[in-house]
Amino acid sequence: MRAPVSKALMLATVLAVAVTLGGCGYGPGRGTASSTVAGRADLDPDASLVVATVAVSTGFDPHRERMGGERPYSFPVFDRLTRMVTGGKIEPMLAVSWETAPDAMSMRMTLREGVRFHDGTPFDAEAVRINIDRARTLPDSTVKTLLSTVDRVEVTGPLEVVFHYTAPTPDLVTVLAGPAGAVISPGALADPNRDLRVDPGDAGTGSYLVERVVPSQSVSYVRAPQSNWDPEAGKLAHLEIRFIADDRTRDSAVRAGEVDIAYVNGVVAQSVRQAQLAAQGSTLDLVERPTNVLAALWLRPDPPGRPPAA
Template identity: 30%
Template sequence: MSFRSRSARSRSVVAGFLCTAMLVAGCGSGGSADDNEIVVGLESETTGWLPGRNLLINYPSLNVAYAVFDPLMRTDANGAMRPYLAESLEPNADLTQWTLTLRPGVRFHDGTPLDAQALKTIYDQYLSIPTSNLLGSLRFVESLEVVDDLTVRYTLTEPDASFPAVLEGPAGWPFSPTAAAEQGADAFASQPVGTGPFRFASWLRGSELELERNEDYWREGLPKLDRITFQVITDENARVASLQSGDIDAMQTLRQSTVRQVRALEDVTTHDFIGNLAGGQLLNTQQPPLDDVRVRQALAYAIDQPAILDLLGGSDLSPTATQYYQPDSPWHSERAEQTWPTNDPGRARQLLDEYRNDPNRSDGKAPGEPVVLEHNIIPDPSVVEMGLGYKAMWEAVGFVHNMHQVEVAVITDTNASGDFMINTSRFGNEDDPCITLRNSFGDPEVTPTNYTNLDDAEVQQHLATLCSTTDQAAREQAVDAIMVRLAELVPHTWTGHTPTSVAARPELQGIPDWTFPDGTPGDGFPMTAVTWANVSIVE
């Protein structure tokens, strides 16, 4: 992963001119050194804040979640998993039992203690119930038992080297079981009670969420701010305008074109990040004609990736992707990079012709009939431009391409139901590769997040190795083998690894600099997920 902070430049236009010129967001003021408050613009919000019930894994949600909750485990600057709210996490020899000890003296925002019984109640009554959306993450957990006041033991049904990373996500964000029981799930999801540096103050859905300083936070000297207001500003241009006018103090973006915009702003510091997240098109490998690998390979060979990236904001900002791991990652596979079917329209036509003229073609049509693609994209202007680029490239080699503009909710629903052929999507993250790849390519019968429906014995074999050992060399070999196999099977196409940015007024210090309690540097702000406890206003 790659981080870069770009220093603010001096303002070259006066504030009065900016106020007059600003059409989307009016002049106002965010936080100041006097009131020690800030306003942060997010691209979206979640439906609630109860782990196990609400989806809390997108990057806008993580900005709020890391302020309200403390993860039991977190990732350090070197990519290693370390205890954070936990004091220790130790496995047995075969990785089927993990014993976790909590830090003493930690309390939830309601004053009740964080202890072993709280973890067990959370697991038994919220995380492991049939309706929990964390059952996939916890599918190998057979039980959680209390060992003593501050210690629990997780027993797994099979070895899992990635289990510490599970506890960095929502399954490892303790919340007050007392408050959840008293309020009920619906009310608690709207007013969460965690152990984090900020307490919940108010939430106006679709508009803004306010958090205030937790005066009893277990980490001395944190948080440094008194209040954070998270504003939902879904339109990229409006978010940029709000930052430029002073209505907000910081903002996130996961769009190439917006990264370019905020880099050009006067008196703004951008904190840029390129990680493993990459754009592409999700291919349903069980849906004819995409159930035939020749068709999927033809789609990939037809794509001019730099040209697509230029439509999205610039190939100079986003390195082309060939796999789940960007070139700076220790998991990056040189073999997969060489194996990936890069742009070759002649080869694309050859493979398409083989399928089109096959008397046993899987779509049931007669030899020579057109091969038709049904492609769903979201109605964002840059994404529509991208879709038209795909259309031109795929039709140039002989496909018939039908593009459908649908809302994000339709993409989400059809991914889950399997009722799609091609959906625009993003792939990859900074998680342990066992988690990422098992969730994406585990047995589709028991892995609801295997949206491509790819079922490949070789991939499963290497996944088993990856997830059952802590030997780094063996794990890297397993990831390399999986990446090569995916490059051969093409369960989805790639564009490029996504550049992201947190743009802020220069007085906001500490955005990249959170640390563990012992001073060990943390992993910064991956994919715009900021740890706001360490941020301060320094004039």
């Protein structure tokens, strides 16, 4: 599946770019992309990274995601079965391999061995079955349409599942790189008092735990005490993601050193130009990466008061 030709821009300090792409666990790539910055700084395992983005956190439950902008907030906590890296390529995450049947009516998937959720629950085939069933049947699931052709998940071994479809589905492995493929501890799902939208707690296998939430402002994370299955993840002690909606405010924050990385609004020419100018002859660097996120406009062809088009 070819990734849409859209690009993401980030304005960052040179050091911050090297740190982020070195596997701090922020975002879906988790360090798989190489930096364009010359040289590479040694990572301080006690360091912190502050990122400014344009989306506000409205919850951490990946199966109830309200908008794509929530993913930077939930992905440091919840790993997915697969992951999409720069360029749209799908790579293993909690799944290590998969094979789609010739008729695309099923897919056999082998899972990673030795992984545990932060609450101590083992990650296994039964956990995958429980999560996929939840994601496609939860009344307020926002990912169920992405799993509409999944008929059932068959557990064929401790670390092996088979997805059975109602119609040919050759692209499910791509879907599982997003929130539909996020895996939550069955122990947490079985607790009626847990609300993952408010606090994910120890329900994930990711490299970070949520430490503090300031509603409509920021989310702070601390590196999980358990060793992570991915040696490139969780290399920094703390991560903070701040919601800064205004383009100029984000630009000012990274220039002033208040944040290490700031998202640049690629659909606003002035914002891109400002970032380009800021990166010229300074310690800031403008990083451009392909992304599968498309920018779109909703157009109303027949606004109120105008006669319908002939």
